[in-house]
Amino acid sequence: MRGCPVCNGLTEIDQFCETCGESMVDKGKLTDYLDDYSAYMEIDSMKLFDGDQLSLEKHRCIHMVSCPTCKNDYLIAIKDGSL
Template sequence: MIMCPLCNGFEHHREILCPNCGTIMTDQGKITDYLDDYSAYMEIDSMKLFDGVLTSLEEHQCVHYYYCKNCLHEETQTIQE
């Protein structure tokens, strides 16, 4: 079974540096969890159709939302499952 190492706790974090200020950005979880109140409870593979990455389902990628607390920069990163 293919699973995201961050969502499932196999890895605690990925160090992503903010391109604006160089601060370590915080992982806020899957981008699809922010679509609506119930999206976090939906089937993961179905939600990959709405994550903004056309090949995330086929290439087994989990799209995470990263946030910089210093300069408020936001971005997504694909995590290989």
């Protein structure tokens, strides 16, 4: 079984803001922001709508990260692994 190590609490995102260098805060999967019910949908199906054409095939989970200092938001791809 494959899954995102960040979504499953096995690791944390270690990303720094490109503008100010502050540690970024994980805001969750991008697909959770699509509509009120997207967080409850099947994960592999939602990967078809995350803006990354290969996220399902390449086993990537797209997360939104935000800088608490300068409020910049970025998207990063997390490699799904075996759980």
